[in-house]
Amino acid sequence: MNEFITHTQVEEAAAAVRSRTNYQPTIGLVLGSGLSSLADAIEDPDIITYAEIPHWPASTVPGHSGRLVIGKLEGKTVLVQQGRAHFYEGHPMANIVLPIRVMHMLGVRTLIVTNAAGGINAAFTPGDLMIIKDHLNMLGIAGNNPLRGPNDDAFGPRFPDMIDAYTPALRKLAKETAVANNFNIQEGVYAYVAGPSFETPAELRFLRTVGADAVGMSTVPSVVIARHAGMRILGISSITNKAVPDPKPGTELTHTEVLEIGKLIIPRLTALLRGVLKKI
Numbered sequence: 001m002n003e004f005i006t007h008t009q010v011e012e013a014a015a016a017v018r019s020r021t022n023y024q025p026t027i028g029l030v031l032g033s034g035l036s037s038l039a040d041a042i043e044d045p046d047i048i049t050y051a052e053i054p055h056w057p058a059s060t061v062p063g064h065s066g067r068l069v070i071g072k073l074e075g076k077t078v079l080v081q082q083g084r085a086h087f088y089e090g091h092p093m094a095n096i097v098l099p100i101r102v103m104h105m106l107g108v109r110t111l112i113v114t115n116a117a118g119g120i121n122a123a124f125t126p127g128d129l130m131i132i133k134d135h136l137n138m139l140g141i142a143g144n145n146p147l148r149g150p151n152d153d154a155f156g157p158r159f160p161d162m163i164d165a166y167t168p169a170l171r172k173l174a175k176e177t178a179v180a181n182n183f184n185i186q187e188g189v190y191a192y193v194a195g196p197s198f199e200t201p202a203e204l205r206f207l208r209t210v211g212a213d214a215v216g217m218s219t220v221p222s223v224v225i226a227r228h229a230g231m232r233i234l235g236i237s238s239i240t241n242k243a244v245p246d247p248k249p250g251t252e253l254t255h256t257e258v259l260e261i262g263k264l265i266i267p268r269l270t271a272l273l274r275g276v277l278k279k280i
């Protein structure tokens, strides 16, 4: 496992996908913890396991399936990444984001990313959906940006802009879709931390102070890479638990809880994604 990925490695991975499907996807959809079953909605799918694709990082986390599902949803050709690799599993940062470069090489120009996240904003309740409007890349700020290393000019510039990384028109569309389906949707800033330990009360106090509304262990590296390549991006967090510095005594956060609340959110998230895809 190298620290950085090469253009050739991305080409090899993209060629493996191309040889296994006749679809030409234009929209990429990344499904986070507990949200994998959304891929069941894909019509006439071609299914490719991660093990069939060279250089593709495997996910070892329960709740992450490890397959690409390519097919039709709401009339659009979608490539679904069912399960993702995380930094805490031991992958170098550059490997985690290889799938996004592969998607771009296959023709994907819009990326929809979902995740499970802890709700830092006191107004958030487990079961809420949150449109990501901006992020805090805690690892990136501290030196582990996925673009660290030689820049691949074929994808984008050395110093990409990150203002409005989460495409305003797609955020608006997501809000309108929630209204049309009669459910509330939050909007906020997602803080990316490495994990796998959940945050201490002091860390949550810190994140709240610097403007985070939600916290999680994924998504942001993918968004940086997608933005670098000029893709349109929509990020949706499922708020699976309260992430507050003063929890009720006796409440302890577990991954099982994250997965269970994730399941409850699926019908709304499905309606949201279908509505967005229809109009995109």
Ligand code: HPA
Pocket (backbone or CB within 6 Å): 116, 117, 118, 119, 198, 199, 215, 216, 217, 240, 241, 242, 243, 253, 258
């Ligand atoms: N913290 C970090 N990641 C998470 C959380 C959390 O509280 N919930 C789901 N993913």
